[in-house]
Amino acid sequence: MNKNKQALQVAALRNGTVIDHIPAEKLFTVVSLLGLEHMENNITIGFNLESKKLGTKGIIKIADKFFCDEEINRISVVAPHVKLNIIRDYEVIEKKEVYMPDDLKGIVKCANPKCITNNEPMATLFHVTDKENCVLKCHYCEKEQRKEEIVIL
Amino acid sequence: MMLYKLTDNNMENRSLVTIAEYSKEKILYMLEMAKQFEKTPNRKILQGKVVATLFFEPSTRTRLSFETAANRLGARVIGFSDPKATSSSKGETLKDTIMMVSNYADVIVMRHHLEGAARYASEVSPIPIVNAGDGANQHPSQTMLDLYSIYKTQGTLENLNIYLVGDLKYGRTVHSLLMAMRHFNPVFHFIAPEELKMPEEYKMYCRQNNIRYVEHTDFNEEIIADADILYMTRVQRERFTDMMEYERVKNVYILRSKMLEQTRPNLRILHPLPRVNEIAYDVDDSPKAYYFQQALNGLYAREAILCDVLGITLQDIL
Numbered sequence: 004m005n006k007n008k009q010a011l012q013v014a015a016l017r018n019g020t021v022i023d024h025i026p027a028e029k030l031f032t033v034v035s036l037l038g039l040e041h042m043e044n045n046i047t048i049g050f051n052l053e054s055k056k057l058g059t060k061g062i063i064k065i066a067d068k069f070f071c072d073e074e075i076n077r078i079s080v081v082a083p084h085v086k087l088n089i090i091r092d093y094e095v096i097e098k099k100e101v102y103m104p105d106d107l108k109g110i111v112k113c114a115n116p117k118c119i120t121n122n123e124p125m126a127t128l129f130h131v132t133d134k135e136n137c138v139l140k141c142h143y144c145e146k147e148q149r150k151e152e153i154v155i156l
Numbered sequence: 157m158m159l160y161k162l163t164d165n166n167m168e169n170r171s172l173v174t175i176a177e178y179s180k181e182k183i184l185y186m187l188e189m190a191k192q193f194e195k196t197p198n199r200k201i202l203q204g205k206v207v208a209t210l211f212f213e214p215s216t217r218t219r220l221s222f223e224t225a226a227n228r229l230g231a232r233v234i235g236f237s238d239p240k241a242t243s244s245s246k247g248e249t250l251k252d253t254i255m256m257v258s259n260y261a262d263v264i265v266m267r268h269h270l271e272g273a274a275r276y277a278s279e280v281s282p283i284p285i286v287n288a289g290d291g292a293n294q295h296p297s298q299t300m301l302d303l304y305s306i307y308k309t310q311g312t313l314e315n316l317n318i319y320l321v322g323d324l325k326y327g328r329t330v331h332s333l334l335m336a337m338r339h340f341n342p343v344f345h346f347i348a349p350e351e352l353k354m355p356e357e358y359k360m361y362c363r364q365n366n367i368r369y370v371e372h373t374d375f376n377e378e379i380i381a382d383a384d385i386l387y388m389t390r391v392q393r394e395r396f397t398d399m400m401e402y403e404r405v406k407n408v409y410i411l412r413s414k415m416l417e418q419t420r421p422n423l424r425i426l427h428p429l430p431r432v433n434e435i436a437y438d439v440d441d442s443p444k445a446y447y448f449q450q451a452l453n454g455l456y457a458r459e460a461i462l463c464d465v466l467g468i469t470l471q472d473i474l
Contacts, residue, residue: 117291119272123250143272144293145174147357 019044019066021088022078027051029081030061032155036077036110037063037070044068072102077110079103080137080153103134111139112154118144127156170465171278171285175296175332180339183303183313185470189460190304190453192473197456200230201468208261209235210253211288212244213269217429217451218288218297222265225458234261251280258283263465284465292328297461298428299332301454306385308453309424309446313340317382321347321375322389322409322434324354329428330389331358334367344369347379349405351396375408377415384420386411388427388434388447413438426450 025033030050039046045066054060069089078085079101087099109126120127120143128142137150178186193199207226211219219237226233234257236242244253250268254277257264264281266274267288274287274294289295307313318337320330324346334344344362346354346369353371362369372379380386391409396402410433411425427435427447439445463473 115271117269117271119250119268119270119276119290122270123276125251125276141272143275144291145272 015093016047016064016066016090017093018091019064019068020070021090022063022065023060023086023088024054024057025061025063025082025085026057027059027061030063032081033061033063033078033085036081036155037074039063039065042068073104075099076101076104077107080107080110080139081155083137103131103137106130106142107139110156111148112156113141113144113146114148114152114154115141115144115146118146120144170467171274171281171287172296172461172465173274173278173285173287174294175299175336178296178336183336183339186300186457186460186464187304187307189463189470189473190300190456191308192470193456193459194453197459198228199473201463201473202226202229202231202466205231205263205466206261207231207233207235207462208257208264209233209237209288210257210264210266211235211237212239212250212273213267213289214238215267215289217454218267218295221451221454222286222288222297222458222462225455225462228455229459229462231262231462235265250277254281254285263462265462286461286465289328292326295328295332297454297458298329299336300461301450301457302329302333302387302426302428303336304453304457305424305426305446305450310384310422313337315341316384317343317345318385318387319345319347319380319383320354320387320389321411322391323352323395324348324389325352326392326395327389330354330387333387334358335361338365338367342367345372345379345383346370347372347375347409349373349391349401349408351398351401351405352391375411377418380415380423381418382420383423386419386423386425388425388431390430390432390434410434410436411439412436413442416442416444419444 027050047064049062051059052062085101088095089097107129111127111129113120113127118141129139130142132138132140139148209219209222214237223233239245250273258281261283263284263286265286265288266277268290271291271293274285274290278285287294287296310316324330344367388411391406393402423444424446425444429447429451
């Protein structure tokens with residue numbers, strides 16, 4: 004694919020944030036974790052785009068939106084290797100990565116059916132015990148969950 | 157200090173949810189408090205206080221022990237022992253029940269079948285919560301009475317050989333004991349059938365905390381010859397996926413009096429009770445059998461816990 008066509012797929016953004024290198028199968032989870040469906044900004048979502056690294060990838064471009072770290076780090080649990088480009092006046096002024104926070108509140112469902120969080124109207128809370136391998140420990144039932152067991156609420 | 161976390165409204169919350177929150181100093185302090193209550197169990201220091209015992213899951217021993225502790229300290233007790241007779245059976249949330257009861261009582265002792273229930277209750281409650289068991293998760297007052305029993309019979313908690321026998325996979329008491337003993341340089345021996353052996357996460361915990369351990373599948377007099385504490389647990393049929401395996405091991409993990417002949421004179425046998433058949437009745441007559449006194453120690457440990465969460469110090473009871 005030539006460069007121009009690729010450029011057409013990801014049309015230029017004047018101001019805002021580009022979230023790139025999202026694994027294609029995680030794209031819509033990222034959309035929902037960031038609550039994009041409730042935003043009124045101009046948003047472009049690219050799905051199943053070609054990627055040398057990932058095979059297929061997703062990309063999200065949000066006009067006039069600049070996330071704070073807390074907002075954007077929510078997606079680290081599903082897409083830890085995304086790249087953020089902060090755009091101002093058509094220029095990339097900053098490149099960022101996401102970081103796994105120490106705690107995840109109200110994001111992940113506890114896999115233990117006997118955990119209080121699955122039986123009361125309350126927010127879940129997990130402590131990240133191993134950021135490298137994404138191991139979480141439920142604050143309430145104290146059970147650990149591995150990356151492959153994680154279910155997003 | 158970690159022990160007394162602040163709640164949102166900045167009131168001191170002295171809840172006891174897990175033994176892991178106790179430092180070495182705090183454990184020794186609580187044992188000293190239990191010792192004082194053993195000397196004089198009947199005191200009126202909680203006169204005018206109301207203790208609520210909320211048992212969302214039935215438990216005779218633990219409830220009677222807490223209620224006796226409250227009564228001997230002069231407190232009045234309210235509560236329920238059968239959730240079928242309460243509003244939680246009408247669909248009331250745990251939070252609402254806790255908020256309602258906290259209007260009436262000074263402390264809540266609760267047992268719940270859901271894991272993490274006590275932690276959550278301690279976060280929403282304006283009064284202290286004492287966890288009397290939350291599912292398979294934590295049961296800190298049992299651990300305190302186990303520690304007190306070990307301390308009392310051995311004169312120390314340091315450098316002991318502790319043998320855990322039976323169901324080490326699901327046995328919540330053995331897991332909590334293991335974690336609480338990390339401060340005291342023990343050597344653990346894990347004696348269990350393949351299907352019920354100590355889970356990897358607790359062995360990893362041992363390695364991380366420099367706790368030495370040895371694993372065995374055999375249970376006989378040679379293996380227990382160096383034991384200071386023999387902590388027996390029940391091997392339950394319903395824990396097995398392979399019934400052939402259950403039939404093979406069900407009589408292996410039974411302690412009989414003749415196995416005690418070569419054991420150390422200071423050996424004491426503990427069991428969280430109820431016993432079914434894992435300790436033969438002929439062991440009861442041995443001076444090394446300690447499980448009934450162990451249950452009595454629960455009373456003193458729980459008197460200490462109730463006082464501590466209500467802000468009464470060792471100084472106040474000396």
